[in-house]
Amino acid sequence: MYSPTILIEAMINGLLTGAIYALIALGLTLVYGVLHIINFAHGAILASAMFAVWGLNVLAGIDPYLSILVVTPIFFGLGYGVQRLVIGPAAKGDDGNILLITLGISIFIENALLAGFGSDTRSISSDFSFSVIEAGPFLISSPRLVGFAGSLVVTALLWFIMSRTDAGKAIRAVAKEKLGASLMGIDVGHVYALTFGLGCAALAVAAGLLMPTFYVNPRVGGAFVNIAFTIVVLGGMGSIPGAMIGGLLIGLVESLSGLLLGESLGQIGIFVIFILVLLLKPTGLFGAKA
Amino acid sequence: MLEVKNIRTGYGGVEVLRGIDLSVASGEIVAVLGANGVGKTTLNKALSGLLSLTSGSIIFDGRELAGSPIAAVEAGLIHVPEGRKIFPNMSVHENLELGSYRRGRAGRARNIERVYETFPKLRQRTTQMAGTLSGGEQQMLAIGRGMMAEPKLLILDEPSLGLSPLLVEEMFDLVKRLNGEGLPIMLVEQNVVQSLEIAHRAYIIENGQVTMSGSAAEISGNPELKRAYLGL
Numbered sequence: 001m002y003s004p005t006i007l008i009e010a011m012i013n014g015l016l017t018g019a020i021y022a023l024i025a026l027g028l029t030l031v032y033g034v035l036h037i038i039n040f041a042h043g044a045i046l047a048s049a050m051f052a053v054w055g056l057n058v059l060a061g062i063d064p065y066l067s068i069l070v071v072t073p074i075f076f077g078l079g080y081g082v083q084r085l086v087i088g089p090a091a092k093g094d095d096g097n098i099l100l101i102t103l104g105i106s107i108f109i110e111n112a113l114l115a116g117f118g119s120d121t122r123s124i125s126s127d128f129s130f131s132v133i134e135a136g137p138f139l140i141s142s143p144r145l146v147g148f149a150g151s152l153v154v155t156a157l158l159w160f161i162m163s164r165t166d167a168g169k170a171i172r173a174v175a176k177e178k179l180g181a182s183l184m185g186i187d188v189g190h191v192y193a194l195t196f197g198l199g200c201a202a203l204a205v206a207a208g209l210l211m212p213t214f215y216v217n218p219r220v221g222g223a224f225v226n227i228a229f230t231i232v233v234l235g236g237m238g239s240i241p242g243a244m245i246g247g248l249l250i251g252l253v254e255s256l257s258g259l260l261l262g263e264s265l266g267q268i269g270i271f272v273i274f275i276l277v278l279l280l281k282p283t284g285l286f287g288a289k290a
Numbered sequence: 291m292l293e294v295k296n297i298r299t300g301y302g303g304v305e306v307l308r309g310i311d312l313s314v315a316s317g318e319i320v321a322v323l324g325a326n327g328v329g330k331t332t333l334n335k336a337l338s339g340l341l342s343l344t345s346g347s348i349i350f351d352g353r354e355l356a357g358s359p360i361a362a363v364e365a366g367l368i369h370v371p372e373g374r375k376i377f378p379n380m381s382v383h384e385n386l387e388l389g390s391y392r393r394g395r396a397g398r399a400r401n402i403e404r405v406y407e408t409f410p411k412l413r414q415r416t417t418q419m420a421g422t423l424s425g426g427e428q429q430m431l432a433i434g435r436g437m438m439a440e441p442k443l444l445i446l447d448e449p450s451l452g453l454s455p456l457l458v459e460e461m462f463d464l465v466k467r468l469n470g471e472g473l474p475i476m477l478v479e480q481n482v483v484q485s486l487e488i489a490h491r492a493y494i495i496e497n498g499q500v501t502m503s504g505s506a507a508e509i510s511g512n513p514e515l516k517r518a519y520l521g522l
Contacts, residue, residue, distance in 0.1 A: 166391055173377045173388055180375030183338060184439070185363030185392025 002259065009138050010259045011252055016144040018251015019151035023206040024224050025231035025243040026158060027199030033238025034175045034195040037095050040102040042228070043221025044109035045200055049075055049207035050216040051113060057124045057211070064124055065146065068208035072201050079200030083193040113218035123215040147209040154205050155244050158198070162240060171195055175238065227254075227267075230274040236287025245285060249273075291316045291443055291474050292337075292367070297346030299336050306332040308498040309346070314443060314476050319469045321489035321506065322478045329498040330478045331372055334447050338362045338369035351442055363392045366442030372451065372478075374432040378421025382412055385420050385431055389438025397440060405434035408464075426457040433464070444468070445476045450484070462488050486510045 024046060031039045052071045056062040062070070082105070091097040131142040162168035173181040174191040182188050214220075231250050235242025250270055258266025277284060292314040300306040306329045314320045324330050335341040337348060339355065339362040348355045350367050362369070377385050386405055390398045406413040409430045415423060420431055429449055436444055446465065450458040458481065466488045469475050479485040486492060492509045494502040502514060509515060 166387070166395075169380065169384055169388055170391060172380055172384075176379045177375055177377050179340075179371065180377060181388075182340065182359045183363070183369050183371055183375065184388055184435070185360050186388070187360060 005137050006259070007256075009140075010255045012138060012140060013144065014252040014255025015248050016141070016148040016251070017255065018248040019148040019244075020206055020209055020247075021224070021227050021231055021251055022244045022247020023151040023154055023202055023209070025228040025235070025247050026155060026240065027202040027206075028225070028228050029232045029235065029238055029240065029243045030158075030195055030202070031199045032232065034171055035095070035098060035192060037098045037102070038229070039196075039199065040099065041106040041109060042102075042199070042203070043225035044106040044113075045075070045079070045221070046203045046207060046224055047113060047216065047218055047221040048109055049200075049204045050211055050214075050220060051117060052204075053207045053211045054122055054124055054216050064208050064211040065150075068150075068205055071208060072204040075204035076197040076201040078197075080193045080197035083196035084189065087196070088189055088192060110218050110221075117218065119217060119219075121215045121217040124211050126212065129212045141213065143212040147213075150205060150209045151247075152244075154202060155240065158202070159240055161198075167194060227270060230270050232284075233274060234277050234284055236284030239284070239286035242284055242286035291318075291351065292476070293349040294337070295347050295349070297336055297348065298344045299332065299341050300344070301332075301341075305344070306498050307336065310495070310498070310500055312493050312500060312503070314474055316474050317469075317472060318491060319465065319475045319477055319489045321485040321492040322476060322495060323480070323482050323485060323492055324495035325480065328495045330495060331447060332498075333495070334369055334371070334445055334478060337367065337445060360392060363439060366393065366440065367445070368393075368436045368439045368441035368443070369445040370432050370436040370447060370449065372447040374428045376420045376423075376428055376431050376435065378419065380420060381417050382420055382423070382431055383416045385435050386412075386438050389435035390440075392439065394438055394440035398438070401438050401440065405437055408437070408468075409434055425452050426454070426460075429453065429457075429461065430464075433468075437468075441473065443474045443476065445478065447478045448480065449477070450479065450481050458484065482515070 028039060028042050049071055053064050053067045056067040056070065057064055087098055087101050090101050129143055132139045133142055133145060162172060170181065170186045170191050171194065173186060174188055178188055227250060231243060231246040234249065235246030250273070253269040253273055254266050257269030261268060294310060294312045296309045296311055298305060298307055298309055310333060312322070322330060322333065332341065336343060339357045339359040342357045350365050353365070355361055355365060355367070377388065386402050387398065390401065394401060411427055412430055412434060415427065420428065423431060433446070433449065449461050449465070453461060462484050465475055465477060477485055477489060486506045486509060489506045491504065492506050493500050494509065502509060502512065
């Protein structure tokens, strides 16, 4: 059996990683909650955000954390534009079409990244990437701690937007009652685009928080999206607190099963949970009934 | 206040409204009556900009309405839809707040207070999710949410639908009371008898056309009424 120190350290690391997973799941669950589709381009958008962070660092020497301030508004704008100008008009009101269009967009982005950057894996390394904080007997990676804090801040911000601002309330209104919302003068097309933009903005923040410790290549998004999808199902489709709690749980499970079963089997725990949730509580922890 | 001139519209190739003329003057309750499927809801959708016209025009408050729900709400033409269409996942209070999303935002706090005075039951339910309200409470909320936009004209689509007879009575009293405060109301109903009791004027619609119109008293006394209403 492992010593409690190692177990606790694995749990801490799991929670820290889980918060970033949660951030990625947040965008997915938000878009699902309002547009009622799984955004297949989620992973590709994350990959392009990570390339953007990497590019700003390599070309302009901008710190990845600082680049969040640049990349996030850009990705919000891109997301808003793509929904308003591409997905919305092409979908013609049919959710099934949106699914196919986001799939098309993901193929397009991944191949554009491949054409532009090749399939090489790249990373940003600085002294900070490897710095650790000693907390009693535990060693905690500083960039992961920053990632954890950043994810919590973004989740809190998003929660505030959704529950306290008119824009956020309009998003929640459109999610459940499109006709009622348009009769209040809420522009449904604008709300869709806003939601998609917020989802992309969350990915941009995640990219900035990930890059100090992670690598990027055009296909990097896939691994994250699989996990994010599990989190969304576990937390309840469309639920913001569900995404956060689900993310932390999945991070914990991944880290512990990695420790107990070996690194290569670490993700088994995640998919066992995925199957169990589908079997026992298909609506997830915080999900509303359909 | 509202002047509808020879409007035609429908879905796909099917024409539902086949040239409708009607008007609502300020201070009036105008009942638009007819059986199921004659085009009442389609008329409402056209008025609130959800459905574009193939011909004809809608003049509201002296100006032609550009066919979008946003334009209708901005002009003060507020439509409380059939089936309430409240936001079930949000609290009563949030539903009311969103009523002033596009119009009446400056008066939000004051208007919420006014809605709670009109509907004391809603005040007891401010934090409750709207989807868990009873049918009658949901209808009150839908009307309250409409009031939040400071309407110049309120369109009520089947407000009595699915309510118990006692609540139906209450609903018609309320419509009368709101009108008494100076609000013009277009009441779209299947409930002919009770609608005619409170309306000033009425239109009977049949097959997408107005087949009868006049003062409520005239219409009530008309032997044709039964025929028109039942669509026989």
